[in-house]
Amino acid sequence: MSAITASAPAPVRVSGVAAPARFVRDTALLTVRSLRAIPRVPERLLDVTIQPIVFILLFLYVFGSAIHVPGVSYKDYLFPGIIGQSLAFGIIGAGVATSHDMTEGVIDRFRSMPISRLSIISAQVMGQFCEQVLGLTIVVVFGLILGWDPHLTAPHAIELVALMFLGMLAFTWMGVLLGMLVRSPDAMQGVGFIVIFPLAFLAGTFVPIAGMDAVPRAIAQWDPISALVGTVRGLTEGFHSTGSWQLVHPELAMALWCLVIIAVCVPLALRRFNRTLAG
Amino acid sequence: MSQITAIETQGLTKRFGEFTAVADLDLRVDTGTVVSLLGPNGAGKTTTVRMLATLLRPDAGSARVAGYDVVREAAQVRALIALTGQFAALDKNLTASENLVLMARLRGRGRRDAAIVADRLIERFAIDEFRNRLVKKLSGGERRRVDLAAGLIDTPHVLVLDEPTTGLDPRSRQVVWSTIRSLVDDGVTLLLTTQYLEEADALADRVVLIDRGREVAAGTPAQLKTQVGAQRVDVIAADATEFARVSELLDGRFEVSRSAEQRTVSVAAPDEAEDLAAVAAVVARAGVQVDEIALRRPTLDDAFLALTGHVAHEDPRTESRFDESQPTEVAA
Numbered sequence: 001m002s003a004i005t006a007s008a009p010a011p012v013r014v015s016g017v018a019a020p021a022r023f024v025r026d027t028a029l030l031t032v033r034s035l036r037a038i039p040r041v042p043e044r045l046l047d048v049t050i051q052p053i054v055f056i057l058l059f060l061y062v063f064g065s066a067i068h069v070p071g072v073s074y075k076d077y078l079f080p081g082i083i084g085q086s087l088a089f090g091i092i093g094a095g096v097a098t099s100h101d102m103t104e105g106v107i108d109r110f111r112s113m114p115i116s117r118l119s120i121i122s123a124q125v126m127g128q129f130c131e132q133v134l135g136l137t138i139v140v141v142f143g144l145i146l147g148w149d150p151h152l153t154a155p156h157a158i159e160l161v162a163l164m165f166l167g168m169l170a171f172t173w174m175g176v177l178l179g180m181l182v183r184s185p186d187a188m189q190g191v192g193f194i195v196i197f198p199l200a201f202l203a204g205t206f207v208p209i210a211g212m213d214a215v216p217r218a219i220a221q222w223d224p225i226s227a228l229v230g231t232v233r234g235l236t237e238g239f240h241s242t243g244s245w246q247l248v249h250p251e252l253a254m255a256l257w258c259l260v261i262i263a264v265c266v267p268l269a270l271r272r273f274n275r276t277l278a279g
Numbered sequence: 280m281s282q283i284t285a286i287e288t289q290g291l292t293k294r295f296g297e298f299t300a301v302a303d304l305d306l307r308v309d310t311g312t313v314v315s316l317l318g319p320n321g322a323g324k325t326t327t328v329r330m331l332a333t334l335l336r337p338d339a340g341s342a343r344v345a346g347y348d349v350v351r352e353a354a355q356v357r358a359l360i361a362l363t364g365q366f367a368a369l370d371k372n373l374t375a376s377e378n379l380v381l382m383a384r385l386r387g388r389g390r391r392d393a394a395i396v397a398d399r400l401i402e403r404f405a406i407d408e409f410r411n412r413l414v415k416k417l418s419g420g421e422r423r424r425v426d427l428a429a430g431l432i433d434t435p436h437v438l439v440l441d442e443p444t445t446g447l448d449p450r451s452r453q454v455v456w457s458t459i460r461s462l463v464d465d466g467v468t469l470l471l472t473t474q475y476l477e478e479a480d481a482l483a484d485r486v487v488l489i490d491r492g493r494e495v496a497a498g499t500p501a502q503l504k505t506q507v508g509a510q511r512v513d514v515i516a517a518d519a520t521e522f523a524r525v526s527e528l529l530d531g532r533f534e535v536s537r538s539a540e541q542r543t544v545s546v547a548a549p550d551e552a553e554d555l556a557a558v559a560a561v562v563a564r565a566g567v568q569v570d571e572i573a574l575r576r577p578t579l580d581d582a583f584l585a586l587t588g589h590v591a592h593e594d595p596r597t598e599s600r601f602d603e604s605q606p607t608e609v610a611a
Contacts, residue, residue, distance in 0.1 A: 022387075026385060029381065029384050029385055030385075033370060033373065033381055036372065036373060036377075037370075037372040040372045040413065041372055104370075104371070105364060105366040105367055105368040105369065106368050106369055106370045106371075108334060108362075108364060108366075108368050109362075109368035109369070109382070109429065110385070111333075111334055112332040112333060112334055112357055112360070112361075112362050113357060113382075113385055113386065114354060114357040114358040114386070115385050
């Protein structure tokens with residue numbers, strides 16, 4: 001018989017590593033775990049790559065000839081819209097993946113282990129964030145191959161990349177929160193189709209907002225994704241819409257939207273996760 | 280000095296809406312013993328172990344693991360308990376060996392140390408042959424072995440196995456049993472849930488029979504078996520007419536129970552092979568058409584019938600992963 005029959009329980013292991021260091025290490029281990037799935041389940045990336053590519057081909061070569069935007073070639077008008085749409089669809093991607101991951105048995109194993117529960121959700125966000133970055137990179141490269149010419153100066157390029165990272169971080173948190181709330185990947189697809197899909201279309205993505213009917217125009221003028229699309233368009237083409245404060249100042253509006261989303265979604269996601277855990 | 284009880288629950292209760300999954304359960308597992316929680320699907324077994332593993336919060340009553348309260352001292356409990364569920368708690372997109380290394384690292388081992396621990400577990404659980412295969416490509420039995428190994432990175436103070444052999448073929452079940460036996464030989468304190476009387480008998484020191492979240496009987500396997508009775512001879516008739524004939528033929532001569540829908544007459548067989556021969560002789564002389572005559576061990580159903588006077592309640596809502604935060608899944 002081993003020490004297990006001793007009269008006192010094994011002392012609870014308090015690791016020599018301090019709590020914040022453990023949190024960082026556990027998050028890193030769990031993030032690497034989810035990234036390892038990408039080459040093994042490459043179809044996970046299809047969501048964030050195939051869909052934008054289909055839209056590019058459709059609008060560039062099918063509908064595009066019927067759309068005339070004054071002062072800019074349709075190709076250069078379209079790609080910022082596609083980037084905005086890809087980021088928005090990232091919410092659905094992160095949500096579907098999260099609602100799926102949370103039903104995996106391995107999450108139960110992590111929950112019943114002596115590791116920080118915050119690290120489990122941080123790793124989920126980090127993993128999804130990396131998938132979004134990878135997906136967007138593929139879309140951008142595809143656009144450049146097709147002849148998209150972003151007229152970027154170095155400071156604008158830095159600003160654009162920084163704002164895109166902020167946007168992806170905010171949208172990933174939102175997707176992870178929704179993924180935990182909706183309970184099933186199918187339901188998440190449904191929410192995405194009903195809410196995010198229309199907002200992504202209304203955002204001046206494919207056609208100018210100014211030409212829309214009164215009701216969609218009013219929505220589009222305050223659609224957060226409009227600020228996102230406007231940001232990309234402003235930085236790459238120097239092209240600005242008018243009609244609402246956020247369309248005139250898309251960069252500032254987008255940064256504010258992202259900060260608001262993060263400020264709302266992070267605490268809610270953490271609360272939801274802890275409640276899920278405690279039952 | 281008093282030995283600290285490995286698991287002790289008092290009045291443990293969990294409800295899901297209207298449905299009471301666990302009702303006022305008092306459970307005690309002494310350190311160094313093996314206790315089996317035996318019951319049908321939906322009896323509250325999984326809900327109970329999930330509360331013990333701090334995955335669900337009890338609605339009433341208390342539960343302590345090695346003296347620590349599962350709600351107020353959850354962190355301590357998590358360091359002492361290892362749960363292996365009926366759903367493999369592994370990352371399907373990692374290999375067997377990568378899973379073990381990951382779990383070891385999450386338990387605070389360094390890179391090299393984690394590899395050593397994983398290698399040791401791979402050898403002990405005979406995982407070597409498929410160590411580099413993705414978990415999603417493993418068979419049920421192989422997966423269960425990796426799962427067991429993953430729960431034993433640090434020798435836990437209490438090991439909880441939730442239906443370790445449900446859904447496995449008989450050969451894999453034997454392998455898992457021998458693995459569990461070797462753990463028991465090492466002195467691990469074990470709480471084991473199962474639907475199989477045979478499994479509880481083979482592995483446990485003490486069996487607690489539960490039904491609809493309540494304890495209905497408890498004792499050593501020997502005590503329960505004495506109450507349940509020995510083996511039985513089942514005669515399965517060829518059709519409904521033959522069933523009526525067999526039924527008439529055997530009733531009176533032996534102590535029987537019948538199931539018309541399964542065309543089965545079941546005869547108590549305290550003398551085992553002799554009873555089998557006697558029943559077969561009667562059936563053969565009368566020339567009744569039967570599909571099968573077989574000696575079998577008493578099942579959970581027999582135990583329930585003998586100990587509670589009614590058959591086990593199969594709740595259609597399998598409790599498998601029944602918690603309010605997750606979609607309900609049905610055991611594969």
